[in-house]
Amino acid sequence: MSSSLNRKPVSQKGYLLVENVEHDFVRTQVLQNIGFTVQAGEVYALVGPSGCGKTTLLHLCNGLLDLQDGIIENTFQKTASMFQQPRLLPWKTCLDNMTLGLKAKGWNKKDRNLKGLKLAKLVGLQPSDLEKFPHQLSGGMQSRVALARVLLLEPDLLLLDEPFSALDIGLKTELYQLLLEQQTQQDLAVLMITHDLMEAVRLSDNILLMKSKPGRIAASFKLTRPPSLRDDAWVYQTTAELLQQPIVRESFELPPPTSPSPVDLATREWSYTC
Amino acid sequence: MHLLRSTLRELPSYLWSGWGAICSLLLLMAAWQLVSELYGSLVLAQPLEAFASFKHLWNNQTLPEALIITGRRALSGLLLALGLGTGLGLLAGVSVTAAMMSRPLVTVLLGMPPIAWLVLAMLWFGASDGTPIFTVFVATFPMVFIGALQGARTVDNQLNEMAQTLQLPKRMMLFDVYLPHVFSYLFPAWVAALGMSWKIVVMAELLANQDGVGASLAVARSHLDSAASMAWIVAIVLLLLGIEYLFLEPIKRQVERWRVTEA
Numbered sequence: 001m002s003s004s005l006n007r008k009p010v011s012q013k014g015y016l017l018v019e020n021v022e023h024d025f026v027r028t029q030v031l032q033n034i035g036f037t038v039q040a041g042e043v044y045a046l047v048g049p050s051g052c053g054k055t056t057l058l059h060l061c062n063g064l065l066d067l068q069d070g071i072i073e074n075t076f077q078k079t080a081s082m083f084q085q086p087r088l089l090p091w092k093t094c095l096d097n098m099t100l101g102l103k104a105k106g107w108n109k110k111d112r113n114l115k116g117l118k119l120a121k122l123v124g125l126q127p128s129d130l131e132k133f134p135h136q137l138s139g140g141m142q143s144r145v146a147l148a149r150v151l152l153l154e155p156d157l158l159l160l161d162e163p164f165s166a167l168d169i170g171l172k173t174e175l176y177q178l179l180l181e182q183q184t185q186q187d188l189a190v191l192m193i194t195h196d197l198m199e200a201v202r203l204s205d206n207i208l209l210m211k212s213k214p215g216r217i218a219a220s221f222k223l224t225r226p227p228s229l230r231d232d233a234w235v236y237q238t239t240a241e242l243l244q245q246p247i248v249r250e251s252f253e254l255p256p257p258t259s260p261s262p263v264d265l266a267t268r269e270w271s272y273t274c
Numbered sequence: 275m276h277l278l279r280s281t282l283r284e285l286p287s288y289l290w291s292g293w294g295a296i297c298s299l300l301l302l303m304a305a306w307q308l309v310s311e312l313y314g315s316l317v318l319a320q321p322l323e324a325f326a327s328f329k330h331l332w333n334n335q336t337l338p339e340a341l342i343i344t345g346r347r348a349l350s351g352l353l354l355a356l357g358l359g360t361g362l363g364l365l366a367g368v369s370v371t372a373a374m375m376s377r378p379l380v381t382v383l384l385g386m387p388p389i390a391w392l393v394l395a396m397l398w399f400g401a402s403d404g405t406p407i408f409t410v411f412v413a414t415f416p417m418v419f420i421g422a423l424q425g426a427r428t429v430d431n432q433l434n435e436m437a438q439t440l441q442l443p444k445r446m447m448l449f450d451v452y453l454p455h456v457f458s459y460l461f462p463a464w465v466a467a468l469g470m471s472w473k474i475v476v477m478a479e480l481l482a483n484q485d486g487v488g489a490s491l492a493v494a495r496s497h498l499d500s501a502a503s504m505a506w507i508v509a510i511v512l513l514l515l516g517i518e519y520l521f522l523e524p525i526k527r528q529v530e531r532w533r534v535t536e537a
Contacts (some may be wrong), residue, residue, distance in 0.1 A: 001504060005371075027427040053327055055396070062439050063438070063439075064435050064438060064439065079439075080439070080440075081436075081439040083432070083435070083436065084503075087433055087435075087436040088431050089450065089451065089454070090532055090533075091454040091455075091458070091532040092450070099439075100437075100450070101439055101440040101452075104441055104442045104443060104446055133531070134532075135532070135533075153440075256324065258367060
């Protein structure tokens with residue numbers, strides 16, 4: 001442990017170090033030689049086709065799977081996870097669901113409800129919604145509750161497994177916006193999974209492109225423009241640029257581009273390493 | 275405590291909704307009257323005769339005493355089944371092997387007609403309290419066991435993972451994640467077992483015992499006393515209705531509030 005501490009330049013605020021991680025499910029290798037480091041305030045996106053081991057990797061990071069081979073070091077104080085589904089307890093009201101993490105930390109009911117009510121407003125939940133049970137709310141509202149449940153913990157590392165992928169595009173953008181505000185305000189580190197390249201381009205500083213069979217990191221893209229300055233045009237342009245890259249097409253098993261690129265690659269604001 | 279308070283708060287509106295039920299019961303009474311007028315009092319006593327007999331039996335203490343004896347037997351067997359069935363069912367549900375092994379056994383138990391158990395029980399326990407208690411126990415145990423087993427086997431792994439990442443302590447895992455889920459399977463099984471126990475105990479007493487509601491029903495039949503027979507039946511049904519609608523249903527509404535989908 002301490003030797004790897006010395007190897008990596010480390011900020012005071014904590015980091016998530018993944019090194020040489022390999023993982024097998026009954027003789028099938030699902031992850032091969034995975035390595036990257038997420039520092040405080042950085043947003044990393046894991047992008048790749050379905051079944052390339054993204055979720056497995058995330059489960060190794062949040063401890064839902066036991067590490068078989070390699071090093072995962074998480075020196076962040078509070079790690080929080082969001083899943084593809086809201087995963088609310090159906091027998092608890094939304095407020096109780098939101099504050100579940102605080103209850104686990106031993107907060108009393110009054111304090112945690114007070115804190116929950118404050119945050120509910122921020123994520124767009126009405127006080128009347130909070131008394132309801134999850135099944136009485138729409139999918140979007142349930143996702144807001146799940147987001148609030150995570151934000152209430154004031155984490156410094158967030159692991160996101162496509163939490164809003166089932167929502168419509170407007171709602172998805174809104175919730176990601178909420179998340180990004182928190183991210184910049186609190187210097188949150190984020191490791192997110194997505195199979196949507198455009199989403200990754202919009203939100204992240206670094207894109208780790210994964211390839212399947214076995215899951216490995218094929219390339220890593222660094223986006224230099226800060227997220228607050230990324231308008232739609234820039235996002236479309238950059239996504240198109242990335243999709244021109246042979247390595248991206250190969251990883252998503254797209255056919256080679258038929259026509260010469262309509263996009264001028266000279267203006268690109270990203271770099272990549274294989 | 276909270277549960278009790280909200281149950282009491284909703285009691286008046288719940289009781290008010292009972293008028294509809296009373297109307298349909300009165301229609302049943304009318305049909306009863308019709309049949310008894312067609313076939314005569316010997317075949318089927320008229321409702322008023324039955325109620326008079328009911329009042330008589332109530333006043334001379336026969337009926338309350340019999341109800342207490344029968345109730346005690348039904349409850350003893352039921353409590354035994356609830357305790358053992360819930361405990362063993364949960365244990366079996368936690369282990370895949372135990373679940374696989376116990377399922378066929380329970381299917382055999384479920385398929386066995388209660389009357390067959392009664393025959394065995396009469397051989398083993400004779401005319402004692404043991405016969406109805408054992409029969410009630412053995413008939414309701416598999417229902418409770420299956421409920422507990424299903425509940426424990428179907429605990430949602432997604433919620434489990436969520437709870438793990440929130441670092442819920444063991445006690446909260448039990449009370450906030452596992453038990454509410456298990457209870458949603460257990461409670462209906464308990465209710466079904468209660469209804470079942472009441473029917474089984476009367477049957478067992480009718481054949482095996484000298485006292486209790488079932489035995490009294492047997493005596494009334496042997497005297498060809500149609501009014502008294504109907505009075506006993508009315509007593510049995512009234513008690514079951516009372517337990518179901520004044521006790522279980524309000525609890526069920528509160529406990530399962532989170533399931534009800536708003537229309």
